[in-house]
Amino acid sequence: MSIPPPPGAPQPQEPQGPYPQGQYPPAPGPVPGPYGPYGPPPYQTWGQGYSPYARPAPVNALAVASLVLGILCCVPAVGLVLGLVALGQIRRKGERGRSMAITGSVLSSLGLALWVVALATGGLSEAWDGFKEGARGNGSLSRGECFDAPDGLQGSFYDLDEVPCADRHDGEVFAVVKVPGGRFPGDDEVSDMAGEKCYPLRSSYAMDTWALPDDVDVYFVVPSADSWRTGDRDITCAFGNTDERGSLAGGSLRNDGASLDADQTAYLKAANLLDAALDSAPVDTPEDDLAAHTEWAGEVSDALTEEVGLLRDRTWPADVREPVDTLVRELEALEKPWAEAADAQDVDAFYQHYDDAIRLDDPDRSVSTRKALGLATTPPASDGDGVGKGDGRGVGEGGGGGDSGLDV
Structure with a gap:
């Protein structure tokens, strides 16, 4: 006697046939796709490296660089180029930083315009000069x-x-x-x-x-x-x-032409020719460099000749004419030993003519002319209008410089 099944859904029966219980015959034809004829399952698993949280898009590095250069305004052309390149990359890659790229481009454009104006007006050159002046002080x-x-x-x-x-x-x-x-x-x-x-x-x-x-x-x-x-x-x-x-x-x-009258200026220009020649005395002694000393003596002789010419050719006021004539005669006498020293063939001859020039030199010879012209009449302690002018140097003591120098 069989017992009827309980009420409810009928239970599936294992098919009968040549296959063992629990096995089924394969479906007819090839199975399409990896999931069979019914497609993929209605869910997916997490893939390797997948994050369950959404990440924001990265900020474009060129946009940041453009903004920095635009603010500093040091190389505006570079800042402008970087800003334009950044905008293109942001559009293609979906990156952030568009506002920074735009701001950097605008600031760089303004900076570039200022540089152009500075170049056109010379302001950049003045700024560089100011920098150099500041670097080396005043x-x-x-x-x-x-x-x-x-x-x-x-x-x-x-x-x-x-x-x-x-x-x-x-x-x-x-x-x-x-x-x-x-x-x-x-x-x-x-x-x-x-x-x-x-x-x-x-x-x-x-x-x-x-x-x-x-x-x-x-x-x-x-x-x-x-x-x-x-x-x-x-x-x-x-x-x-x-x-x-x-x-x-x-x-x-x-005291120059701005504070002196024409006659005073003419006299001083003539007298200073000799001063300049005397200041060029060689550093070495005649024994060490005779050629340099004979050349120097020639320069002094030429300066005296030129001074005589300037004084003689000028028309002086009546009260100045006589002292100038006297001065000219003394200068002509002084020129001769200098010319002979310039022609010296040996050191002894040079010293002989140089000593003659020293004996003929009189620092006070121009006092009368200076008094008539209204110039200073007291010779400086170590100076005069002739040999020994300047620092009172003798032969071989050199011209100028000494230790009177400062380094900046």
């Missing part, structure tokens, strides 16, 4: 300016302070000389060059050297190796106190 001053130095007129310094000439000051600039470019020639060579250049130029600023106080000497400011690298090529020639730590009284030492 060592370079202009003719006619007065200054104070940190430690007086000696040693090295970073800058000079310009001060009014009406007040006490350390120095007064009477000339600025440019040094040729190239490599730094060395401290000694620059100082020698300064001495050669500065001493002859003092009479172009203070034409009446007799009017200079006795405590005034010539100094020069020269480039140092450090300032040379920033473009410093100036030798600054200045008047200062004979005491390196002293100062000059208030008031300018300048």
Whole structure:
């Protein structure tokens, strides 16, 4: 007797046939796809490296660089190019930073426009000059300016302070000389060059050297190796106190064509020719370099000849004519031993003619002419209008420079 199944859904029966229980015959034909005829399952598993959280798109690096360069305005052309490239990358890759790229491009464009204006107006050149001046300090001053130095007129310094000439000051600039470019020639060579250049130029600023106080000497400011690298090529020639730590009284030492009348200027121009020639005396002694000394004697002879010509050819006021004639005769007598020294064939002959020139020299010979012209009439302690003019140097003591130099 069979027992009927319980009520409910009928239970599936294992098919009967040649296959063991639990196995089924394969479906007819090939099975399409990896999931069979019914397609993939209605779910997916997490793949390797998949994150269940959404990540924001990265910020474009060029956009950041464009913004930084635009703010700094140091290389605006580069900032503009980076900004434009960044915008293209952002569109293609879906990256962030579009606002930064746009801001950087706008700021760089403004900066580029300012650079163009600066180039057109010369403002960039002035800015560079200002940078170089700041790098090497205020060592370079202009003719006619007065200054104070940190430690007086000696040693090295970073800058000079310009001060009014009406007040006490350390120095007064009477000339600025440019040094040729190239490599730094060395401290000694620059100082020698300064001495050669500065001493002859003092009479172009203070034409009446007799009017200079006795405590005034010539100094020069020269480039140092450090300032040379920033473009410093100036030798600054200045008047200062004979005491390196002293100062000059208030008031300018300048006396030139602006403060002198025509006759005074004509006389001083003639007299200063001899001063310049005497200042070029060789450094070595005649025994060491006779040729240099005979050449120098020739320059002094030529200067005396030219001075005589200028004094004789000018029409002087009546009260000046007689003292000028007397001065001319004395200068003609003085020229002869110098000309003979220029022709000397040996050291003894040179010294003989040089000694004759010294004996004929009279520092007071121009006092009468100066008095008639209204110029200073007291010869400086070590100066005169003839041999020995300048620093009272003798043969072989050299022309100018000494240790009166400062490094900037």
